[in-house]
Amino acid sequence: MQRTYVCDIEKKAEVNILVKGWVHKIHDLGQISFVHLRDKTGIVQLILDKETSKDLKLEMAIEVCGKTVLNEKAPGGIEVLPDDIKVVGKTFYETLPIEVNAYKQKASLEKQLDNRCLSLKAPKTRAIFKVQEEIANAFRNFLTAQRFSEVRTPKIISSSTEGGSEMFTVDYFGRRAFLTQSPQFYKQMMVGAGFERVFEIGFAYRAELHNTWRHLNEYVSLDVEMGFIEDENELMDLEEALINHIYDHLRKTCARELEIFKVELPEKVEIPRMPLPEAQEILLDKFNLRSPVGNISAEGEVVLSDYIKKTYGSDFVFLTHYPVSKRPMYAMPDPENPELTKSFDLIFKGLEITTGGQRINDYEMLKENIKKFKLNPDDFAFYLDNFKYGMPPHGGFAIGLERITLKILNLDNIREATLITRDMKRLEP
Amino acid sequence: MQRTYVCDIEKKAEVNILVKGWVHKIHDLGQISFVHLRDKTGIVQLILDKETSKDLKLEMAIEVCGKTVLNEKAPGGIEVLPDDIKVVGKTFYETLPIEVNAYKQKASLEKQLDNRCLSLKAPKTRAIFKVQEEIANAFRNFLTAQRFSEVRTPKIISSSTEGGSEMFTVDYFGRRAFLTQSPQFYKQMMVGAGFERVFEIGFAYRAELHNTWRHLNEYVSLDVEMGFIEDENELMDLEEALINHIYDHLRKTCARELEIFKVELPEKVEIPRMPLPEAQEILLDKFNLRSPVGNISAEGEVVLSDYIKKTYGSDFVFLTHYPVSKRPMYAMPDPENPELTKSFDLIFKGLEITTGGQRINDYEMLKENIKKFKLNPDDFAFYLDNFKYGMPPHGGFAIGLERITLKILNLDNIREATLITRDMKRLEP
Numbered sequence: 001m002q003r004t005y006v007c008d009i010e011k012k013a014e015v016n017i018l019v020k021g022w023v024h025k026i027h028d029l030g031q032i033s034f035v036h037l038r039d040k041t042g043i044v045q046l047i048l049d050k051e052t053s054k055d056l057k058l059e060m061a062i063e064v065c066g067k068t069v070l071n072e073k074a075p076g077g078i079e080v081l082p083d084d085i086k087v088v089g090k091t092f093y094e095t096l097p098i099e100v101n102a103y104k105q106k107a108s109l110e111k112q113l114d115n116r117c118l119s120l121k122a123p124k125t126r127a128i129f130k131v132q133e134e135i136a137n138a139f140r141n142f143l144t145a146q147r148f149s150e151v152r153t154p155k156i157i158s159s160s161t162e163g164g165s166e167m168f169t170v171d172y173f174g175r176r177a178f179l180t181q182s183p184q185f186y187k188q189m190m191v192g193a194g195f196e197r198v199f200e201i202g203f204a205y206r207a208e209l210h211n212t213w214r215h216l217n218e219y220v221s222l223d224v225e226m227g228f229i230e231d232e233n234e235l236m237d238l239e240e241a242l243i244n245h246i247y248d249h250l251r252k253t254c255a256r257e258l259e260i261f262k263v264e265l266p267e268k269v270e271i272p273r274m275p276l277p278e279a280q281e282i283l284l285d286k287f288n289l290r291s292p293v294g295n296i297s298a299e300g301e302v303v304l305s306d307y308i309k310k311t312y313g314s315d316f317v318f319l320t321h322y323p324v325s326k327r328p329m330y331a332m333p334d335p336e337n338p339e340l341t342k343s344f345d346l347i348f349k350g351l352e353i354t355t356g357g358q359r360i361n362d363y364e365m366l367k368e369n370i371k372k373f374k375l376n377p378d379d380f381a382f383y384l385d386n387f388k389y390g391m392p393p394h395g396g397f398a399i400g401l402e403r404i405t406l407k408i409l410n411l412d413n414i415r416e417a418t419l420i421t422r423d424m425k426r427l428e429p
Numbered sequence: 430m431q432r433t434y435v436c437d438i439e440k441k442a443e444v445n446i447l448v449k450g451w452v453h454k455i456h457d458l459g460q461i462s463f464v465h466l467r468d469k470t471g472i473v474q475l476i477l478d479k480e481t482s483k484d485l486k487l488e489m490a491i492e493v494c495g496k497t498v499l500n501e502k503a504p505g506g507i508e509v510l511p512d513d514i515k516v517v518g519k520t521f522y523e524t525l526p527i528e529v530n531a532y533k534q535k536a537s538l539e540k541q542l543d544n545r546c547l548s549l550k551a552p553k554t555r556a557i558f559k560v561q562e563e564i565a566n567a568f569r570n571f572l573t574a575q576r577f578s579e580v581r582t583p584k585i586i587s588s589s590t591e592g593g594s595e596m597f598t599v600d601y602f603g604r605r606a607f608l609t610q611s612p613q614f615y616k617q618m619m620v621g622a623g624f625e626r627v628f629e630i631g632f633a634y635r636a637e638l639h640n641t642w643r644h645l646n647e648y649v650s651l652d653v654e655m656g657f658i659e660d661e662n663e664l665m666d667l668e669e670a671l672i673n674h675i676y677d678h679l680r681k682t683c684a685r686e687l688e689i690f691k692v693e694l695p696e697k698v699e700i701p702r703m704p705l706p707e708a709q710e711i712l713l714d715k716f717n718l719r720s721p722v723g724n725i726s727a728e729g730e731v732v733l734s735d736y737i738k739k740t741y742g743s744d745f746v747f748l749t750h751y752p753v754s755k756r757p758m759y760a761m762p763d764p765e766n767p768e769l770t771k772s773f774d775l776i777f778k779g780l781e782i783t784t785g786g787q788r789i790n791d792y793e794m795l796k797e798n799i800k801k802f803k804l805n806p807d808d809f810a811f812y813l814d815n816f817k818y819g820m821p822p823h824g825g826f827a828i829g830l831e832r833i834t835l836k837i838l839n840l841d842n843i844r845e846a847t848l849i850t851r852d853m854k855r856l857e858p
Contacts, residue, residue, distance in 0.1 A: 061821035120622035193549035392490035
């Protein structure tokens, strides 16, 4: 018999079906038991006699042939009276280290991460990764429709490509290599190599000595790079439209999951754009909060976001006009004010989720800028090569996938939005 | 004015348009020049006077406002008479290190890889990556429609997860860690953790000391894992249907690219399944070719593929029933013949592109098998944990993305199907 997924069970009695899944809950009522079977798509109730249910344990994998029975009180209004139950995945435990079927997860986050194969089974945790998958799909669909190409660029790089600090080192056949912090150079290369518009959904690595609620050492970066642009505003327009598309897509594909997290996504997102100096001034004048040179602090991001929400009704704000000294050497200076760059950050509910901007596309200018940054152009030979053969004006941005998931679902810790966490302490599972 | 992509130019005269792209070719005819502008989507001809064309160099990035002119002799039957040409990406070279517009690329593959930002511009090279992108899209769409979830699992792993040989080492905050050879353990974990059916499109790393036409040290693995299966035949059914879907999808999305490579994809793929011993026997009896124990040689793969093509008309063949001794410790033994496993390889035009099979899903059996392989179960504690909480029967397979691209397009070297190559000698660009 063909398997029926729980979400596809018709509300119709006396239908013979085969369902497969895990024993989610056992309600022992004496002569009979209600057993909840959980599959990937939902939960359905089985009615079992004492004899059958006594051999079942929570989280056993089972296959059940049976007949449907209408019952308004059962989840989904339907239950299954089994003819046959086959245990296809046994259990080997005394007590479950963490509960899968609790309304609220009582185990600490650390314990959930230690027992990831169990904690991921909990419907609420599962919902996070359904939403995350659809964020990535929305990102891809939106960009593909606008002639962006998906690329996959190397994660092992030679020493000379990026800054060098905070990078993991790899032994590459005896050579010292690194795990990439971002596909920045490669996505620019692809723009110049005729792809024009590219995106990448891939891992990025930061060997940062942070262990906070918002830092990961291995994370998924949603990267965008676009050629033949006018200026950085075109990039912010694109990202604003992208955020709107992600919200639309989530409303369509993740209604159930958003409900679990009691999240209502606004119909239309309009994102204010504010020069960094103005943001710093607001923080100082209105909140007596001093900002570091050329940036705002993590605390400032939270306070500013609150202010923006109250003033403009937006969960997002673009900060623009970051100074040259605080951006990478490839950031395009503002011709009207060469101390500032055509770059931006996107702050979402108090957390930076994006850095972006227009890049320098002229070979000579880039070479000069590398020198101004007290770096050696020879170390960037492979990168500079890309600028010799007609590099159009271009720019891009990157969104941290775990960070945007965290903020959309109002989670507390980025590890909750990470399937398998890699942080300073965690290399397993 | 809104930009028009070359492929969207209507075959209609006197239309004002803005096109953007690179100077692909310059035909100097004395008083006038024909200049080919290449964008991401195609090539269009510009008609220029002497004065204007003299400042143009091959591969400059330009933006052109002009009027369309009908001309049957021009590519696409239409050309553009420019009012204004703006150079937005200058060039900095004496002579191009490799030709972009040649009908046949004359530069060696090594030189193409050294000058990747240029070699990728050539339309024929570009076509490879369009096809590759669509193979990955077809893989995703096919599986998503069958309720598979896309996952992204860590690429930095602790020492204890896999074999340990042929792995790149990473310094992880002073701990010795590794780059993963495959997401095998994690995809199995996700099946058990309630995702049931998962796929991953991600990098895998092999520190193999090979430098051949078919080996890469960083490659993209299309991984599949599926729970609640009957046996390994269900996996082969799935892969066969997947291959058919990929072909259908490529016919729809890459007609132009397939034509460039003179590739005609068969309407229907039916893949013979042959036990390994039978294949070995054929090689010995018919071709006097001796096979290594429990496998066939690279030469044998080529000879067998030829034989299969002649005998069954198929470019593909599944080899089944590999012996326990030649498969990993998690391969499910065949209950009817415990020296053999329920695993398979897929050979495509003489090249192995897939290894797959049913896995052991019983905790005790897996632990025993680890011991039989003279390994220590304690080293696999995190992996074994997944089998304590109801692991259903499951299995999967993986396809090398570059390998399937190579074979579909009949390329000679896997590096041609790799955007940026990482091999023993190549860590740049």
